[in-house]
Amino acid sequence: MIGDIFRQEREKRQITLKDVENETNIRILYLEAIEKGDYKVIRGEVYLKGFIKTYAKFLDIDYNEILKKYYEENGIAAPEDDSYLRQHNPQTADESAASDQQHSSLTKVDKSESGFRQRVEERRKKRSSANIVFGLIIAIVVIGCAAYFVMPLLTSSGASVGPVVPAADTKAVQPAAEPVEKTPVPVEYDGVHMEAVFNNKCWVEVKVDGKTVLEKTVDQGSTFKWDGKQEIQVILGNAGAVKIMINGKDAGSLGADGAVVTKKFTKDKIEDVKK
Numbered sequence: 001m002i003g004d005i006f007r008q009e010r011e012k013r014q015i016t017l018k019d020v021e022n023e024t025n026i027r028i029l030y031l032e033a034i035e036k037g038d039y040k041v042i043r044g045e046v047y048l049k050g051f052i053k054t055y056a057k058f059l060d061i062d063y064n065e066i067l068k069k070y071y072e073e074n075g076i077a078a079p080e081d082d083s084y085l086r087q088h089n090p091q092t093a094d095e096s097a098a099s100d101q102q103h104s105s106l107t108k109v110d111k112s113e114s115g116f117r118q119r120v121e122e123r124r125k126k127r128s129s130a131n132i133v134f135g136l137i138i139a140i141v142v143i144g145c146a147a148y149f150v151m152p153l154l155t156s157s158g159a160s161v162g163p164v165v166p167a168a169d170t171k172a173v174q175p176a177a178e179p180v181e182k183t184p185v186p187v188e189y190d191g192v193h194m195e196a197v198f199n200n201k202c203w204v205e206v207k208v209d210g211k212t213v214l215e216k217t218v219d220q221g222s223t224f225k226w227d228g229k230q231e232i233q234v235i236l237g238n239a240g241a242v243k244i245m246i247n248g249k250d251a252g253s254l255g256a257d258g259a260v261v262t263k264k265f266t267k268d269k270i271e272d273v274k275k
Contacts, residue, residue: 025201
């Protein structure tokens with residue numbers, strides 16, 4: 001079972017499911033489902049294949065071999081044109097055959113343990129630095145409050161000083177001219193213009209007028225723009241991680257954190273696509 005392959009490779013590297021979630025942004029719920037072979041938890045085969053691909057890449061496992069085993073285990077006939085495999089492994093038929101002969105094992109060379117542990121250690125250092133900065137801010141606030149309330153009690157009252165009365169300004173005050181507000185000119189869009197800003201990691205697939213232009217896990221802080229004549233369809237593995245503007249307007253909430261959604265955007269409306 002492919003779940004056993006994932007679990008054995010992960011345990012061999014001494015990696016927890018939480019570590020995988022942090023690195024791939026795939027929820028632990030879905031990772032456990034893949035390792036147990038309980039695919040019903042994941043809605044839609046396209047999402048399942050996307051998660052399997054991301055998980056396999058993280059562990060340096062040959063994704064094409066894993067996909068073949070997935071078809072065999074579930075009694076599913078592989079597509080005759082092999083278009084899905086070519087999309088994710090753009091080799092010629094001869095190159096694929098040569099690659100199969102050279103790589104009989106599913107797993108590749110192990111990642112450097114020190115490399116992974118270094119990333120974990122860097123995350124810990126970042127959290128530690130953030131805690132130190134937060135502690136310093138709290139200390140400054142406390143000291144400032146103490147100085148504000150305590151110092152007046154410690155200082156002597158001294159001689160009272162009367163209020164300083166400013167001299168009257170003899171110059172006539174001219175009324176300020178009111179600013180003239182400029183009416184913004186609305187931008188006309190021919191078709192569908194999309195801007196997407198990702199505030200967290202998220203697996204995403206984008207089709208513009210039926211053509212796939214992006215399929216991968218994008219990093220936090222990434223920004224993309226696409227233009228379509230008729231429609232743009234987006235599949236998100238973490239709907240709460242992205243903000244989308246359509247023709248200059250906010251598309252609003254697409255879903256909660258960790259939610260898997262499929263949306264179709266046209267010039268005039270947004271539709272949910274059922275898989």
